[in-house]
Amino acid sequence: MEVQETRVQTDRVLTIPNILSMARLVGVPLFLWLILRPEFGGPKSDGWALLVLMLSGISDYLDGKLARRWNQISSLGRLLDPAADRLYILSTLVGLTWREILPLWLTAALLARELMLLVMVGILRRHGYPPPQVNFLGKAATFNLMYAFPLLLLSDASGWLGSLAAVFGWAFAGWGTTLYWWAGILYVVQVRRLVKADAVAD
Numbered sequence: 001m002e003v004q005e006t007r008v009q010t011d012r013v014l015t016i017p018n019i020l021s022m023a024r025l026v027g028v029p030l031f032l033w034l035i036l037r038p039e040f041g042g043p044k045s046d047g048w049a050l051l052v053l054m055l056s057g058i059s060d061y062l063d064g065k066l067a068r069r070w071n072q073i074s075s076l077g078r079l080l081d082p083a084a085d086r087l088y089i090l091s092t093l094v095g096l097t098w099r100e101i102l103p104l105w106l107t108a109a110l111l112a113r114e115l116m117l118l119v120m121v122g123i124l125r126r127h128g129y130p131p132p133q134v135n136f137l138g139k140a141a142t143f144n145l146m147y148a149f150p151l152l153l154l155s156d157a158s159g160w161l162g163s164l165a166a167v168f169g170w171a172f173a174g175w176g177t178t179l180y181w182w183a184g185i186l187y188v189v190q191v192r193r194l195v196k197a198d199a200v201a202d
Contacts, residue, residue: 017067020059021080027052028087035095035153046153049095053150056088060146082134085142086114092149101156109177110145113184120191127198132190138183144176 034049063081067073093110096102121131151169155162 015067015074015077016070017063018074018077018080020063020066021077021084024056024059024063024084025080025087027056028084028091031056031088032091032095035092036098039098046156050150050153053088053092053146056084057146060085078133085146089142089145089149090114096149096152099156101152106173106177110180113181116184117187120187123191123195127195129194132187135183135186137179137186141176141179141183144172144179148172148176 031049031052034045034052038044060081063077067077089110093102093107097104097107124131148169148171151165151172155166155169157165
């Protein structure tokens, strides 16, 4: 998962990186349906849900890599990539919390960070600035969480595999949550500086 901080190089919509990002977005409701099937009387489909999540992670890596290599970094791609990341995190939080694999306090902590970022984006728009670009810390946080969630889903299984998955899953979740908030605080500092600079200029 790489940070797309290079300047926009194309206005095309139908590029391979953008198509990969769109495919990731389409996978969000499929993943949520697979993970919640047992809660509505259906068979357990955790293996398929893990496969969708794994393919999402691969496409997340490829879309940024290919965009830079083929000079196809676009404004749409910059919107789709973080949107897909956040929707996967949100859908996984909903699914794992519903199934009582994730505790409510962890879900609340991650959602509170997202709410804080939405407020910051609103402040930036009011001052005529675009949303902040995804920084390395934010991508590292997402990377940790995207490893944590499938491992925690796997921890719902019985036996040594479930126990091992729980250990590594909670380790990634702890690091991911910490980095997620750290990146969020850095966004707040960045927004504060921009707003302060605007006030001085006026």
